[in-house]
């Protein structure tokens with residue numbers, strides 16, 4: 001008799017705990033998926049939300065000039081240089097992530113999973129070029145224009 005009660009209690013406990021575990025595991029999976037989609041990752045830094053409209057050619061032109069001076073020593077558009085090719089970067093990273101990578105690279109390569117992985121691949125740390133947020137926004141516009149080509 002004791003035995004049967006023991007087994008019954010066990011089954012009861014198992015049937016309560018098991019679905020709870022499954023649910024937790026499912027939620028875990030969902031959390032993982034959202035960090036795995038790079039376009040959902042906004043990175044770490046001053047830019048948390050960005051509304052994009054049609055490409056502004058004047059802003060892109062300003063960005064091109066800044067890029068030439070501050071970025072082209074390490075980045076090309078269509079091939080790997082010191083850092084990754086950036087011609088298509090707006091198709092693989094969110095705009096916020098790109099801005100944070102420009103404005104806050106030290107923290108990004110230490111804490112952001114994508115930036116950490118890039119650093120492991122390229123071995124050189126992405127340099128902080130001390131751009132203002134407006135300058136970084138102009139560079140982003142230039143990169144958006146590149147991706148449209």
Ligand code: HEC
Nearest residue numbers: 070071074082083084109118119122123124125126127129
């Ligand atoms: C000293 C070289 C250097 C300079 C200067 C530099 N970067 Fe980088 N950048 C890198 C490296 C190397 C990486 C790869 C990540 C790492 O190793 O830290 C990178 C990564 C990036 C990424 C992420 C690329 C991807 O595939 O996701 C972006 C965006 C970027 N840089 C933009 C810029 C911009 C814009 C400038 C100019 C304001 C700039 N970088 C200046 C070296 C540089």
